[in-house]
Ligand SMILES: Nc1nc2c(ncn2[C@@H]2O[C@H](COP(=O)(O)OP(=O)(O)O)[C@@H](O)[C@H]2O)c(=O)[nH]1
């Protein structure tokens with residue numbers, strides 16, 4: 001019997017606004033949403049979560065201005081100090097728990113805990129700041145997480161997939177999809193590509 005959840009290309013988060021997990025849900029999976037500072041992790045989980053996302057952001061202090069790189073995002077006034085948490089019922093029987101995990105070097109010890117039991121990771125990438133993704137890829141490799149790439153290209157809707165694949169030294173079967181982290185459907189599609197990849201790997 002095939003117990004895989006059926007995911008359709010048009011799947012959208014259902015049960016928005018519901019607090020309790022539906023009785024039909026038989027499978028729960030922990031997914032990490034990872035990426036460097038200001039790549040859109042909090043925005044992504046906020047777009048998708050059917051529960052009010054837990055956010056552990058703090059007003060950026062003058063001290064963190066030295067630490068967090070604000071090039072390209074001068075309006076950003078908060079920084080992720082720990083993690084974001086959200087929930088998404090992706091198919092009737094599958095619920096995903098999303099953990100936004102910071103990519104800054106100083107949070108590396110958090111990864112040890114976060115990676116435990118995670119089915120895989122969605123790696124958000126800003127094509128204009130590709131080099132900032134390198135340390136995050138190192139963490140993904142270190143914890144041997146399966147992953148897919150979601151390119152949050154902000155207002156430029158175009159990105160060069162070949163350039164991203166080469167810069168990040170991706171395996172040919174690692175999915176690379178476009179994602180507008182502010183958009184629920186776009187974010188859901190990115191997550192679906194990760195889940196498909198995980199199911200393929202598990203098959
Ligand atoms: N224009 C635009 N802004 C975005 C997009 N995604 C995120 N942002 C903004 O970029 C900033 C950083 O996003 P945030 O989710 O806080 O990043 P995080 O540090 O990875 O959690 C915020 O001000 C977001 O509103 C996008 O696709 N387009």
Ligand SMILES: [Mg+2]
Nearest residue numbers: 041042079080
């Ligand atoms: Mg954040």
